[in-house]
Amino acid sequence: MRDVEYDPREESAYECFDCGTIVVAESCPSACPDCGGAMRNRLTTFE
Structure with a gap:
């Protein structure tokens, strides 16, 4: 698991x-x- 701070107000990439x-x-x-x-x-990790 990566140590990334998630901010829901930031733009994210969706695929x-x-x-x-x-x-x-x-x-x-x-x-x-x-x-x-x-x-x-x-x-989000994809398994």
Whole structure:
């Protein structure tokens, strides 16, 4: 686990599970702007 301070007011990078599009925003987009797929926060570990 990384030692990173999380500030919810900062912009984070979100990545689409389906097409890999990356969006930088303050809150998680409800869907990918390119394909409509689900988005994930890139700071959150993915197992």
